[in-house]
Amino acid sequence: MAELSMEKDAVNTEDDHLNNSLGDPGLISPDKEDISRILTVPFKGRIRGGMRPGKKIIIMGIVDPEPDSFDINLTCSCSKEKDEEELRDVALKLSARFAERxxxxxxxxxxxxSEEEASIAYFPxxxxxxxxxEIHCEHQRFRIFVDGHQLFDFYHKVKSLMTIDTIRIDGSLQITKLG
Structure with a gap:
């Protein structure tokens, strides 16, 4: 499972290398007094070692009471200007749009x-x-599961998976756990 280190946009990043407080190597669960500061939205965190086949990212959260949308982006350091966020390659952008379901x-x-992919069996x-x-990384694709049900596959557009090293989460949700 992907190991994530947390950093809040424009905030102190002392907690870049959190240890798991529950002993589960897949989920990062900071102490309760730290969780509101570390897992606030918008969220930005590092994927240690980048992505590779067999790695997965788990995002647990709660949708806001009056949601509009939320986005989850896996971005790369493969761009020449890796400090410029708007110039980074986006290996996967997931966008939940509530009005359009x-x-x-x-x-x-x-x-x-790339061309936006929209077809899904149901809005979860x-x-x-x-x-x-759950975002599972395989050799040729990401496989996306929501609440244990496979929803769709997204074939890799970025060929160097190891350069996929950042996760960004923004929008109408609260994050409760990441791993």
């Missing part, structure tokens, strides 16, 4: 967005309810 996915490589998110998203 869509869970969209996309990627940006060398400044160009409910306002004010918890959810669990």
């Amino acid at each position: 869509q869970f969209l996915r996309n990627a940006r490589v060398s400044g160009k967005w 998110f409910i306002q004010d309810q918890p959810f669990r998203i």
Whole structure:
């Protein structure tokens, strides 16, 4: 499972290398007094060692009571200007849009967005309810599960998986656990 280190945008980043307080190597669960500061949205964290086949990221959270949308982005350090967030390649962008009841996915490589993929069997998110998203990295694709059900696959547009080293989460949700 992917190891994440947490850093809040424009905030002290002393907690870049959190240890797991529960002994579960897959989930990072900071102490209760730290959780509101570390897992606040917008969230930015490092994926230690980048992605590779067999690694997975788990995002647990609660949808806001009156949600609009939320985004989860896996970004790369493969861009020349890796300090400039808007210039980084986006290996996977997941966008939950509540008004349209869509869970969209996309990627940006060398400044160009791929064609957005939108078809899903059902919209899995409910306002004010918890959810669990799993992003499994395989050789040719990401496999996305929500609440234990496989929802779709997204084939890699970024070929160097190890450069996928950052996760960003923003929008109408609260994050409860990451791993």
